[in-house]
Amino acid sequence: xxxxxxxxxTQRGLSQAEIAAALGVSRQTVISIESGRYLPSLPLAFRIxxxxxxxxxxxxxxxxxxxxx
Amino acid sequence: MTTFIxxxxxxxxxxxxxxxxxxxxxxxHGGGIWYGSIATGIGFGARAIRAYVTGGRDSxxxxxxxxxxxxxxxxxxxxxxxxxxxxxxxxxxxxxTAGIAVRAAWWWPFALILAIALMAYLFGWxxxxxxxxxxxxxxxxxxxxxxxxxx
Numbered sequence: 591x592x593x594x595x596x597x598x599x600t601q602r603g604l605s606q607a608e609i610a611a612a613l614g615v616s617r618q619t620v621i622s623i624e625s626g627r628y629l630p631s632l633p634l635a636f637r638i639x640x641x642x643x644x645x646x647x648x649x650x651x652x653x654x655x656x657x658x659x
Numbered sequence: 660m661t662t663f664i665x666x667x668x669x670x671x672x673x674x675x676x677x678x679x680x681x682x683x684x685x686x687x688h689g690g691g692i693w694y695g696s697i698a699t700g701i702g703f704g705a706r707a708i709r710a711y712v713t714g715g716r717d718s719x720x721x722x723x724x725x726x727x728x729x730x731x732x733x734x735x736x737x738x739x740x741x742x743x744x745x746x747x748x749x750x751x752x753x754x755x756t757a758g759i760a761v762r763a764a765w766w767w768p769f770a771l772i773l774a775i776a777l778m779a780y781l782f783g784w785x786x787x788x789x790x791x792x793x794x795x796x797x798x799x800x801x802x803x804x805x806x807x808x809x810x
Contacts (some may be wrong), residue, residue: 593713607717614729615729615730615731616717616722616727616729616732617717617730618718618722618731619729619730619731620718621730628731628757630730630731631730634730
């Protein structure tokens with residue numbers, strides 16, 4: 591599953607540690623989510639989407655093939 | 660159970676407690692292995708100090724040692740514990756079958772461990788809600804669709 595966490599984070603000039611602190615997870619978890627190694631739970635996915643003022647379906651692409659834009 | 664202890668001290672405290680229990684067992688045993696209590700105390704004490712130091716680091720190991728695991732680490736820890744449980748049950752089963760085969764007197768601890776593992780497994784199923792027989796919506800007469808948290 592693809593996601594736009596890294597893209598949104600870099601657009602806002604935020605560090606992984608800042609996102610981690612805001613979401614209440616570890617920096618390693620943010621790294622794992624960005625790289626696609628870890629799929630966040632639904633509550634965390636909502637927190638991530640809300641943090642970036644996006645909807646969950648804009649933030650995460652279940653197919654991984656569709657255009658996210 | 661350990662919420663009254665500061666998170667960073669929980670894992671070190673666990674090492675201290677388990678080390679103290681094992682050291683006490685060596686002392687209670689007496690005889691020629693009493694010095695095992697000293698080695699145990701040093702070993703577990705070192706582990707406790709290491710856990711405290713590691714608990715302050717910004718890493719997965721630090722988060723686990725500092726009792727501040729997030730959902731990803733909690734999931735990994737659960738999987739790891741499950742694997743450890745399976746390994747312990749398999750080892751106990753092998754020990755039990757070997758003990759029976761050679762007509763040894765030491766078969767029963769393996770049977771006890773296996774029985775405890777089985778009971779814990781069944782308790783887990785019941786504790787986490789598996790097996791609950793909730794009726795389907797149409798059987799319960801529910802006409803309204805369930806609300807999604809997204810709406």
